[in-house]
Amino acid sequence: MTSKEYRSITQIAGPLVFVEKTEPVGYNELAVVTLPDGSERMGQVLDSSDDIVVIQMFEGTSGIPRTAGARFLGETMKMPVSKDMLGRILSGSGKPLDGGPAIVPEDRLEIGGAAINPWARDNPSEFIQTGISTIDGMNTLVRGQKLPIFSASGLPHNEIALQIARQAKVLGGSEDFAVVFAAMGITNEEAQYFMRDFERTGALKRAVVFLNLADDPAIERIITPKLALTTAEYLAFTLDMHVLVILTDLTNYCEALRQIGAAREEVPGRRGYPGYMYTDLAGIYERAGRIKEKKGSITQIPILSMPGEDITHPIPDLTGYITEGQIVAKRELLRAGIYPPIDVGSSLSRLMNEGIGKGRTREDHKAVSDQCYAAYAEGRDLRGLVAIVGKEALSDRDRNFLEFADEFEKRIVQQGRDEDRTIEGTLDLMWELLGSLDERQLTRIDRKYIEIYHPKYRKKD
Amino acid sequence: MGKEGVIYRVAGPVVTAVGISPRMYDVILVGKEQLMGEVIKIVGDKTVIQVYEDTSGVRPGEKVVDTGQPLVAELGPGLLGSVYDGIQRPLPVLMEKMGDFIERGVTAPGLDHNLKWPFTPVVKQGDKVTEGQIIGTVPERAITHKVMVPPGINGTVDMIKAGEFTVDEIVAVIDGKEVRMMQKWAVRRGRPFAKKTAPDEPLITGQRVCDTLFPLTKGGTAAIPGGFGTGKTVTQQQLAKWSDAEIVVYIGCGERGNEMTEVLTSFPELKDPRSGKPLMNRTVLIANTSNMPVAAREASVYTGMTIAEYFRDMGLNVSLMADSTSRWAEAMREISSRLEEMPGEEGYPAYLSARLSEFYERAGSVVALSGTPGSISVVGAVSPPGGDLSEPVTQNTLRIVRVFWALDTKLRERRHFPAINWLTSYSLYSGQLDGWYKKNVAEDFPEMRNWAIGLLQKEAELQEIVQLVGSDALPDEQKLTLEITRMIREIFLQQNAYHPVDTYSPMSRQYTYLKLINRFASHAAKAVENEVSVEAIANMDLRNRLAKSKFEDNIEDILKDIADTMDKEFEALGGK
């Protein structure tokens, strides 16, 4: 390639390099900055005019002097993809880290990822059994959904994600599946934890791993999820695989986004994050789904840690506005010794209705889960009251609900790290608890289901 | 200066060009691939363009072409059942041309220009006609499509002919001007009408909390604000499905792809409860999802509104849903910040409030130019960051709209759906609609509604006491109030959008429920006086049957049975 090298860098600020007097350069085009020692850094054009070109460096600007040279490659960033990526461990910018050979590409794809035409989308409706009751029973995951885990530092979100990755299956299905794992700014120790589990269970053979660790350049994190999702799209929509994408930790991604915004002196939005963060995150999360007449699918489980455990913080807030629900981990449950500490009240799966019911899970699923929600919420409210007036001041009805809430946490929420419950098992367990309530309180369940599934009537047959 | 110029700068969706001198909001074709864009600012010899497609790879020095035309929508037969992006490109056509993913540089007209439609004139040669007047009809899906004289044309019909035509063919000549079935209209300008009238008829939605407590009118405006997952989309889809409008324009503005798919798969299968025809037949869908270009997102609400106005002009009642107006406002903010404009509150441009009111002002009930009445009701979802309603988009919207359905995260956490908070929501129409309800539902309907609202307010006060002392400490009379309001909440206010029976509740049934609960309450009050315990009342089989009736297929029979047996069952409770 004979692209011209410019020696006209006028300014370097944060992750940005400003170059003057170039020939026309395309927006979003790739750029290479050559350091005096001959080493090269990649970047991308953020702003291009006759006078000045702004490059955002993927690996940061430390060590770049004004005397460095800049070249433009005349194309936007593409990712070499191939079936052989399965089993490989790559850096946050896609370079092999495992000492293996370079990827021999079967195709090169734009990493930006065009939007799926809504007309081409297929409704996600295939139930994924994760073996975790709070998810399967109360916040059902379906193929093609994006369902993040909202967590906080010190909570076992990694364990939960791994348990899902290990146990997830589609009933009666044995199709090709793969896991794409993208780490953004997590610690080496956390990454090892994932890698060991992938190796232990043999999942690594079916996985593509992208690692941008805490000590890797922050700006690289901006492209890591894009590379991971481009790979996932290739596996899903070219190779017909069902792909589970785990992205962790989106909070680090957003911090990097904020850093770029600050370097560009943009008007910041809430808490200093860029005003376009919603659109930017949508560009990641919306790359999940199913396409009509394609066999494969992309299911996303992004993990993010809520700063200060505040669900209204812009990162979880904007995420919740884009994803199809959220699984929320709460410290108070963990403190009570409950694993997984999933708070079903603030959790939600919006595609649940599509994936449950007759022929998918069981006909009574919706009603039972609604009833459990209502009863658990009522019982939890009463806890506050009991703290003030004592249990004695409660009516029998209220006492029943209070006990229900405790039992619910102990028996439905609480389960082992390797406990893989069937959906039948989960639903029966929910019925067992509901059986402790006065039947008249089961206002959300049709009579016909009570007659079939309620423990009182079941014993008869 | 000529019609062609060159690009000077590219920064995301904002492109600056030199060498052209277009008008504001004219459409410019940008770069080698002729990407569509719109002029949003002119500074000296520089023209700033917002581009509706991804600008990756576009370079300074590439050509731009000034089309001399603003962004227009194509209006005519073929709109119904269509699915468009924000600038009215049909998504099925885009898929045909570029596959499953939306690439760029493809144009596609809003209407099918090859399809022939049977046109029947209703005026004849020599007739004098004026702008907006109906000159012919075309049967189209759910409606009889009215072909109107385009705004600006008045005079004698020189020629008009019946037959099968494409939307592009000439069907009439009026005052020397050729008239086709298709009109084009600049989306940012409201279409003309004769006069605005006061909305006086409710838009019946089949959603109990909306119709009974906080009604919207045909031609009215409503906002649904709420944090994520509180039910904005489900509520809007419920209105799109069940409201008694003749046409529904649904704008997915910067929201999820899968939600659009859901509409696309469910609407063709659902039947309009009044006409019995598939819902898709009366619907126009605009889907500019969150990951599609922001500039097209910004335009999408105008495209939708223009289509709504076109149907209004035919004398139809249209309801327009915009999900979410916050994403539209954010698109404005994003573009404004790329223009380096002075930001107003929270980075939104200073003109945010003006744009919002201009948009909602295009709603209303009118007498169309053709002399027939028509209306557009607008329901806008608002997505406040952190669920905090003090933010600029919510606040500016509340100043304009007349119905406020406030969604509440606490209600949603306990699965009380629709999570419309009955204490903070309001409808400024409810007084003026009393007459309608008295006449069309029941004389005592307003009275029943006020009874329910009053009791719910009392409950809120009682709950505060309960939080301190527990409910057992309350006197029986107040315990009963809590029991009755529990019934109002669980039986009446809660409504499951996914349940085949409960999803839609006709007005008469809403009244029956209110009335039954009210009767139950008076019986219960007497029973309590006679020293029957509140617990015994709460445990009555009658109450249980009433609670579950809304999920039963033979709901009307059950309600009748409950009405018939209520007196007896209370008698059976005994007491002193």
Ligand SMILES: Nc1ncnc2c1ncn2[C@@H]1O[C@H](COP(=O)(O)OP(=O)(O)OP(=O)(O)O)[C@@H](O)[C@H]1O
């Ligand atoms: N009337 C209802 N009946 C039953 N379920 C409901 C109802 N309204 C809302 N829900 C439940 O709440 C979930 C979230 O609703 P919805 O998607 O409409 O929220 P939203 O306010 O549009 O959120 P976002 O701002 O993130 O788009 C739904 O998936 C559904 O499970």
Ligand SMILES: [Mg+2]
């Ligand atoms: Mg929504």
